[in-house]
Amino acid sequence: MSTYDSRQETVVRGQTVAVIGAGISGVCAAAHLLRQGLQVTVFERSSIAGGVWHYDERIPPDPPYPNNTPSHGDYRVSEPGEFAYATPPPEHDPDAGPGTAISEGPSSVDLEVQFSPPGPCYAGLKNNVPTYLMASALEPWPEGTEPFVSQKLVEEYIQTLSKNHGVDSVTLFHTRVDEVRKTPDGARWEIRSVTLEKGATGPRLTERTSYFDLVVVASGHYNMPRVPDIQGLKEWKASYPSRVTHSKQYRSPAYFRGQNVLVIGAGVSALDICREIDGVATKTYQSARGGKFDLPASLLPENATRVPEIASFTLSDDARRREQLGDGEPIPGSVVLKDGQVLDNIHRVVVATGYIISYPFLPQLHSDTTPITEAGEDILVTADGVMAHNLHRDIFYINDPTLAFVGAPYYVATFSLFDFQAQVVARVFAGKVPLPSREEMRKEYDKRVEEKGLGRAFHSLHAPGHEIAYVQDLVDWVNRYAVAAGDPPMLPHSEEWKRAHEEQKARTRGSFMPPEEVAKPAGEQ
Incomplete structure (x- = not known):
């Protein structure tokens, strides 16, 4: 059972954790949660870890023109009871491997594409942040890795992390989360998932309901096209x-x-x-x-x-x-x-x-009719879908921080930063680092809104020094409690990393221009 007292600095306690997504955010989150001794289940709708870096030559279905409102996501959420019902979730078969085929034939392929639309990765994709800046603390890139590499090598790095740190063995592949809600007593999270499985006569969809103390959303930015x-x-x-x-x-x-x-x-x-x-x-x-x-x-x-x-x-x-x-x-x-x-x-x-921020499995935290300026203290995503509201330090949902998000910030050294967020979530969910009171988290959030404004820029850490400062703030917070918890301190960015990061920023400075300098008529200098 999870506990959280909104009135004072309180430890969040729980034992079972659901992680939604097996891209870099979900893999890092699951690995660090496992290190803290928690019981973790990862839900991944595709057949393999890798997230946005997994290349699938199949083309995702056309989005609507213009796009739907954010709560729709990039797939049709099933209705409760629409498919065969069973509980609890099946045991993951470690011998099957993450790439096990579901079934053969066009109907199977069509169903799989609709069930789990392929991501935006294309064969020629490369990272635009050097690998030496986007490594997980779990393990480095293979020795000799070039700064800029193919999509295949990036995908393999994520999959290596997943395999080496026990994440593959707790992941339910081909399993999509369609609904996440609190139980009527508010004590746990109820997750309704749908699994695409082999059947004697072809593929079938099976619905299951399972319960968790804590939830980590790591489903990424690049699902619902704008x-x-x-x-x-x-x-x-x-x-x-x-x-x-x-x-x-x-x-x-x-x-x-x-x-x-x-x-x-x-x-x-x-x-x-x-x-x-x-x-x-x-x-x-x-x-x-x-x-x-x-x-x-x-x-x-x-x-x-x-x-x-x-x-x-x-x-x-x-x-x-x-x-x-x-x-x-x-x-x-x-x-x-x-x-x-x-x-x-x-x-x-x-x-x-681009893409719309969308968590279709959390419909109660969406409002497709509310403008961005009227989100209030409950709504996570408003009608525009350009930001996630009401998150403490871009991670914990303020009204109920037993729900956390990894991967919200933009314009960062993604793998590295998301790994830092994952470490924080793991220590908080393990009960080793307390959260501020709801009142204090709200004050901090409101101050940030005042400083950064609402919109996509709210999650941006592109400005010089902002990413390093954000991480240092997380590290300082965690390390205030590390010794008392009997944990080793959380390591910050190394000085070498900071120098390399500043050098990279200097090389790319000017990549963003003031609006008045963009979209001049053809031929104008």
Whole structure:
């Protein structure tokens, strides 16, 4: 049973922990929780650990145009009792391995893609933070690892951590969490999960309910695509669905050979795709709206041109009479930009406008009608889906910190920072580090809102020194109690890491530009 007293500094106690997700956040969280002697179950909807770094050549289903509200997520949440019911969850079979196939045949593949939509990883993906800055404290990268490596090596590193630190053996693969709620007495968390299993006549979905003292959400940022409501985009998608895709569906530059491509967005994914298709596509246009985190046009390859925000997509009269296009034919229509420019002869559109924060298994903490400024003290995700509200230090849900999140911050050395968060969660959930009172956590959160404002920037640690300061604050907090708990102190960033981090920041400083410097008309310097 978990306990938490909101009135004073209190230890959170529990023995059983559910971890949702087996990407780097979930693997680190589970490994550190196991080290603290807790009973851990990891729920992972795919077949293998790796999260966003797991490459799956299959394409995820189209998102709605425009996107759904945040509580919908990227899959249809089942209704209670919709599938066969059994309890407790099955024992994980250590001999089966994380890559065990479910079944064969097109129907099985279709069901698996709908059940667990593949992530945004593509074959040419590489890390954009050097490996020497994004190592877990669990173990280093293999000796001789280059600073920037292929997706395959990053995925293998995560899977090695999972295997070597006992996480594989406590993970239920092919198991999706559809609902997380407190029991009526408030003592425990009830988790309703659905498992995709082999059956005598083909794949089947089985629903189970299990109970935990504590829950860690480590499901990541990159699940639910954000699709803007631009006039006419929905009609382009409906008329020529294969020609308009989200960046989550990008797999290879081969599809863009000899074509004119419009990429919507100016973030990392948009830049990566522009670079990947350089020399393959005939011409690339990248549309930027002038957002705070837009990357500068100077980073684009020679064959790509930065253009302003899009006003509308229009289809010609000819388009309404045609159902299919030849491979070399452009979409019969025009793209009107907000400065009045018109782009014609566009063959493909890639919507690289990012993702929505969404936890569809926590519907009670979502409000799809509440604006960001009115979240109050209960709501986790509001209508915009750009931030997670009401988290103490971006980790613990203030109203009930038996619910924790690992992986919320943006623009960080991900593996390293998420590992620090995981260490904190493990010590708090093991009862070795007390939390402040709810009142104190609320004061600290409100002060941060006042300083950083609401929105995506709330979770950003991009500014010089912010990431190091954030981690040091966590380390200082934990170490105030480490000796009394009989634990070794939590180690901070090394001086070598800090120097390397500052050098990396200096090399990339200027990657973000003021909005007034972004999306100038074509030809303007």
